[in-house]
Amino acid sequence: MTFDAIPRGIEVLLLILVLTAAIYDVRYRRIPNWLTSAGVLLGIATNTFLAFDGVERWSGLILSVEGLLAGFFAYLLLYLIRAMGAGDVKLMAAVGAMVGPRDWFGIFLITAILGGIMALILVLARKRLKKTFFNLSFIVDEMRHGRPAYMRNEELDVKSGKSLGLPHGAVIAVGTLFFLALTSPFAR
16 A cells, blocks of 8 residues: 655644644643644644645545544544544544645554554553453443443443543554654655
């Protein structure tokens, strides 16, 4: 799969967005609406302006909206099963609005891999490997029966203070940094 070249201006805005979100998420365990809203608006406006060449007048706008929808709906599913917070959904929608669906998918894959590695490190550091395997089997069993696992086990609800949390905004920032490093012209 090839990725689109992200214009330097959008790259800078994207870095500001994800790094600010990471700081807020680590510090306050939330990502502010003003930040994600600004990310969406700047992504749409910048892509529309950059792609405005007279021939494909709306290509940048379409790219942004497709990326926004990809990020929003993929993470909305995770939010609905309480595996993600609402700020994470809005942050990934803003990332999608900035980079479009193809690059968003690359960021998503790298974020998922790094998030899994970081979660495993957290589980091992807290000596919760056995409990985590039990929780995973419980989640699968509840899903098999069409029930949300968080309803019967408060520890599986991302909103609960009992859950073993990892600030996903920070994971998204790290995933984005890795994606940009791997796809930059200097990495080839």
